[in-house]
Amino acid sequence: MELIKKYPKLFQWLFLLIVFFALCFAIDVPETYKFIRGQAEFIKDPNQSSYVLFGKEVRYYAFDVFWRLPPLLGWLPIWINDSLFFLMNEWMPMEFWNEDTQEFKTRPLVLQITRNVTSFMTFLIDLIREILLGGLNTIVAFSSWDWIDANPWAELPGLPWTIVAAGATILAYKLNGKGLALFAALVMIYISIFGQWKPSMQTLSFILVAAPLSFVFGLSLGIAAFRSKRVEKALYPILLVMQTMPQYAVLVPAIVLFGVGDHAAVIITMVVAVPPMILLTLLGLRGIPPEVIEAGRMSGCNNWQLMIKVLIPTARRDILIGVNQVIMVCFSMAVISAFIGAKGLGFNLLLALNQLNIGLALEAGLCISLIAILLDKMSLAWANKQIDYFGNLTFFQRHKNTFFFTVAIVLGILFAYLGSFYFKEGYNYLFEVPHNKGISTADFWNKGVDWIFDTFFVYIKAFNTWLIVDVLQPMRALYLRMPAVATLVLVVGAGYIIGGIRSALVVCGLTLFIALSPWWDRALVTTYMATFGVIISCIIGFTVGTLCFQNKNSASFMLGVCDIFQTFPSFVYLIPVMMLFGITDTSVLIAVIVYATIPATRYTIEGLRSVPTALHDAATMSGVTKFQRLFKIEFPLAFPHMMLGLNQTIVFALFMVIIGAFIGTEDLGQYILKALSDKKGAGIGLTLGICVAFIGLIFDNLIRTWVDQRKKHLGIS
């Protein structure tokens, strides 16, 4: 009894585990149970049960309710689909003027709205794309096809690559001096001579539309939430779900609403990129000391001036992190949205991966990553820039960048013009290096991959087999062996022990949603893969983080490495693992581990760094050894922050598991990918996405609640 009083939580946990295992053993696996490879609703099987709701039939395999709950939410995807179609095709028909046919046409309101949004987005993308690459669409938008036919000269010529490269270099120089300028020049030249110019510019035009729009929307909504509690309350649950929703899942409904192509990609990117921007804006604005706001007011700012000149600049650190996130998400989506027909590097990357042409994929991936890093650094430099009022500059000095850019334009055009005489065979390399004419190292990489495969085949194969047979399969079987009720008890019990009745209810709701959907088995597989990835990532991340923390330089270096790795679009991680392990679960899991190790390492270092120096010194003066200090002082204090890292690690791992469906996994991601090519996939895709988001949110809720309590306990909240 003494012990129970001393460690009540420990015994609660013990009791919970005993109940869980008792349930697991008490409930037998039904003989009819098997893991369904296809989608249950498409299998015609007399053994299935079914029920009818809203005039739709939901079919499923019935088991003992203790083993698997019936999919009472099976109607949800169908219902979502029907509502979407109703909205798009029947709701509120109205008369709209059609420019092309010159007559009024009846169209549903939502369809008309989405069409208008679509054409606006298309116009923006085309405008930037045609400045960079040349084309007709922008001029058509202002005139008509007939006019173009009559005036065949009317076409935006596009800029020669030399001018774009020079422009980027000058801009980089203006923003941050020589170093960044050199980097920009190298990136641009690399892109050009490796024949990636056209897809790169397509991707760039997509990002130059998506990123600013996401930034503006996120910032405005963040400000709105800051100024009104009601807006914040309305936004918060949506933000929470969106943060953990895999990007794949948003693709499907977007196709229904906006069709296929670059414009839809921009809209999806905004949907994904805006939530973190909102949250970080809000965080930044909340963190402003009240006296600064008062100082602004006393300086006579009106509301607008206060927001633009005082609040936003003061909160710029967090807002900048938001910009950074937006850019990251944009590049990530630049690849993923290739699934719905966005052009550019992402499309090439996907194509190359599909053909298992690792060399080509590597080149495209490198291009995306380089542009991502460049834009990231440039946006950072732009935000930190300051004006010099006392420079007393001459006219030339003040306008030298404009001047150099003008010179670059003239020279670029001149070179391109001369080039058209020099390169007779039809390709003007000074205008644009065509895709198949650039230097390609693809063969080299492919040979390298082949060599690695030939040389190490035995070892890789052996490792692969061992991992799958001895670790992964048993683990997966264990997860699938859990009766639904036992899982529910475990999760809800954990919620209760950590956060009391409130947490238990939230977690119970989230788990029930998944359990009552038709995809409980799949969700278990997703969870198993994520769990495996998270465990290994945390071990690596915490170890590496702790080791790097021992030395100031190595810690900063490691954080820098994390920064760069985080800028890579998530899809790029699949390239090297497919190189080594081919198309297996191992590949996916290793990509998951690499990707999820980033936040684990980062938060470990940051957490350890956040331990106050005074405590550090106090410990040292008490005569502790390095190890004692680490285990008695630094770890306990840094642990809450490290747990937040765990939270991020879980989200990252889930994302990568779902993206791994591209390689071929048997989890929720596989269905999401399938839903992409399904005409009625919108409902399924969205529901699946919510399932994945809820898995993330269950852990998020538990960890956050625990961290908050722990921080309060340690007095560092």
Next chain:
Amino acid sequence: MSDSIIKCEGVYKIFGENAEKMLEEANGNVDAKTFQDKGCIVGVNNASFEVSKGEMLVVMGLSGSGKSTLLRCISRLTDATGGKIFIEGQDLLQLNNNELIDLRRNKMGMVFQSFALLPHKTVVENIAFPLQIKGIKTEDSISKAMDMVKLVGLDGRENYFPRELSGGQQQRVGIARSLAVEPDIWFLDEPFSALDPLIRKEMQDEFLRLQEKLQKTIMFITHDFDEALKLADRIAIMKDGIIEQLDTPANIVLNPATEYVRKFTEEVPREKVLLIEDVMDATTNNNLSDLKVSKDEIIENVAEKILTQEKTVAVIDSNNQIVGSINPSKIINTVFGGRKNNS
């Protein structure tokens, strides 16, 4: 008083829901305890006073006494729950947003305890900020700001960022910023509290120098009684939202109104605070010594000279007219006299 710049009449500030309703029900008889039981916190309780042109009123109180809240009511950073506030005869609470902004842009300046500088702007940009907000051209505002930089002695550092400056320097920027629009009314909210003692003394001297030159109407908030004595024309001592006593430093030291005020005055070195005028006898006799002291001298400065005299010393005003006398024994009594029994 015709030249009162700030005038408060029965100002209340009560935090919490239903504060206005409760204040109405209380009928001018606000008791902090009963309010607290109902979930309201009384910040300022029935404050009435005037500040006349060129005067420096120091509001002194410990943390939580409502002094900062009072200041924020008068600058209308928060709205007072009840009472009236007049700024140069204008009813502050009746101003609409634009009028309020106009008032702040032209008449008010404020200095904050934590400096509240904009981290993304340099020294000169921070100082020019209120000017630019007013819509003054960049060149003009920068050149005006440079004058202010010189005024507070930060020349050569105009392009530094706040994070590159020491606390004292940062507060100089804060002071310069608040003065940039040449306001008539100057609010200072514990401006020197976050500074080291030595720097604080330096800044206080600097502040007195500036005030001598500028002659602003000032409300100065502090929790440091010595600072209040050093700077103030008049001191208001606050406790639990109530102004316990509002008087000249000398009167507060000599005649504390309440037990609470007396506790502050106990440790005060009177010879450093009181002027000859405060302790002299208004009557004169013919048996005076040759020594004459000015009535505006601090006792400490002339005590030694007076004590060497045997006869009563004449006190003169700035026109060399004898206005009173002081006996050496009075000096001894003031400096060493039993303080506890004195009041």
